[in-house]
Amino acid sequence: MTDTTTHTAAPAEFTVRPVLHYTANSTWLNDPNGLLFYQGIYHLFYQNNPFDNVWGNMSWGHATSEDLLHWTEHPVAISCDEQEDVFSGSIVVDDGNTTGFGTAENPALVAIYTSAFKEGSGLKGTQAQSLAFSTDAGMTWQKYAGNPVLSRGSAHFRDPKVFRYQGPEGSFWVLVAVEAQHQQVVLYRSADLKEWQYLSTFGPANATGGEWECPDLFPLPVDGNPDHVKWVLVVNINPGAVAGGSGGQYFVGHFNGVQFIADSDSLVEDGNANLSKCLWLDWGRDYYAAVSFSNVPDNRRIMIGWMNNWDYANSLPTSPWRSSMSLAREVELATIHGLPRVVQRPVLPAGLPHTVTIEDREIHDSTVALPDADPASVQLIDARILPGTARTITLKLLAAPAGDVATILSFDTATNQLTLDRRNSGEVAFHKKFASAEAAPVLLEDGLLKLRVVVDNGSVEVFAQGGKVVLTDLVFPAPGNLCTELRVEGGTATVRKLTASAVS
Structure with missing residues (x-):
């Protein structure tokens, strides 16, 4: 298509190329x-x-x-x-x-x-x-x-x-x-x-x-x-x-x-x-x-x-x-x-080795640290979670070691809304329309929230309930913002199984 919008030039700051997402070399x-x-x-x-x-x-x-x-x-x-x-x-x-x-x-x-x-x-x-x-x-x-x-x-x-x-x-x-x-x-x-x-x-x-x-x-x-x-x-x-x-x-x-x-x-x-x-x-x-x-x-x-x-x-x-x-x-x-x-x-390789596996673990109003993302590989998180009495289930992605800077993926059990929030994900000021939070309706299956989350340099792709609902957003975190956490708030949830893998 022809781009007819007006754009403001921005400094080129993000130089870590995606691992698996195709980019042209310099164009x-x-x-x-x-x-x-x-x-x-x-x-x-x-x-x-x-x-x-x-x-x-x-x-x-x-x-x-x-x-x-x-x-x-x-x-x-x-x-x-x-x-x-x-x-x-x-x-x-x-x-x-x-x-x-x-x-x-x-x-x-x-x-x-x-x-x-x-x-x-x-x-x-x-x-x-x-x-x-x-x-x-x-x-x-x-x-x-x-x-x-x-x-x-x-x-x-x-x-x-x-x-x-x-x-x-x-x-x-x-x-x-x-x-x-x-x-x-x-x-x-x-x-x-x-x-x-x-x-x-x-x-x-x-x-x-x-x-x-x-x-x-x-x-x-x-x-x-x-x-x-x-x-x-x-x-x-x-x-x-x-x-x-x-x-x-x-x-x-x-x-x-x-x-x-x-x-x-x-x-x-x-x-x-x-x-x-x-x-x-x-x-x-x-x-x-x-x-x-x-x-x-x-x-x-x-x-x-x-x-x-x-x-x-x-x-x-x-x-x-x-x-x-x-x-x-x-x-x-x-x-x-x-x-x-x-x-x-x-489309991802089969038989990936898992760097961490959590099974049948109850989490009550607390946070569990997961392996950091690695700029040399794609982070793949697969999770099957029974929300139970929890109000929200949250994955904090590409987070700063301290503070609130992160990409937030959260599920609200009251509204059945899955939200991908990049408003405080890192570099967002290069365009007034970039900072945003996207939400999609997600219905539990057998009481379970099923997530496959693919985190590459510059992007997050979320496949919920076996790919019935998908959310894709670009993100531009600062170097070193690689921390990953799972948080349960407002009650108790059970992680039936969660695996984290590295793909390169």
Whole structure:
């Protein structure tokens, strides 16, 4: 997207790079795009300014990984030029060589991206969809001479996600994009990725207080049942998300090859006035532009989001990079209170050694010290707690050795609210909108509060109740603020099990 807000320059003070969250070496990044698994490698393309660490000169950066945790940065894949900026999009494997860009033996990878045409172009001021292709497994790219392949004469038609559909209507490519300022998702079909036929429009619906961006549409079995499949439509919005500024909402429904039809229980009357009733991928401030990988084996659905918010994105106090991606999240549909809803789990190594384990321990109005965070690794805390008579259960994260400076994760048993509070987390003054506390409704399961908390340098991601509720926030603690505590207030709680692990 184009950043049109006014930003105040801030000194670059945070120089400890995240361990597992991807950052470009010394430049700016935003929306993930072109996510693809191919020949054993995960490809992460993303919006990148190759020349600076603020938004501008939009091109596609590129990184690869074998495990979704450790990434290798490559040269810019698809670059802006005097005619266009290269905005978000997606990549498909053209196995049938429908484009003619490859061969049956060596199919091309085809990127479908948004051309944001500049003043020097005859299409200046408009956005349209274009193609680029690679015949060397995604390492180099060539723009198609016939670009653009799909235009509506619109200034805000962007972010195509393309997939292969096979169903009652036949077999063809489907393109899902947005008319951003009309809060609409528009769908097209094609036989060859070059000629497109309009199918349908979805929206406006639910949260419509900002531009719709970066849509995604995919099927998922409910509770793992292949005979009960629903479709999920993800629509990111900025501003107007539940925690303020940028965020990702979703709808559950049916796609018949022509239309996406949302289930009635996915729709909220006057969603802007009832944001907490809309369906959100994340209740925090810093998970946006989330899209899923194409071509992942075993029909797994894995998503990555941009870990930032347009309210303050250009002002983050990091150096020399600015901005990072979330951890990859495996996405499923599960029945929650009788309805199919998205569940997300972070992709992390299995079999991690635990530095501490607490089991079946009662805690009454007191604090338990946990291992400090370590800048050389990610801190992973898994907890199953029976709140009992306690009023609040609190994890104090990235805390100063003395005083109240910390990121606070707390559960209020009276309101069933889980709150991630970064107002006194460290450096917060670089932008007036950064200091914040985000809350989400969390219902106990068998009386238990279940938390998986991932703390990396510069961020906290919280997966509650097995990933049914997620909160993601950036944080910038001072060096040495690494203390971690569990506190029970207002009564007695029982820690059924708590483990702390280091991941690197």
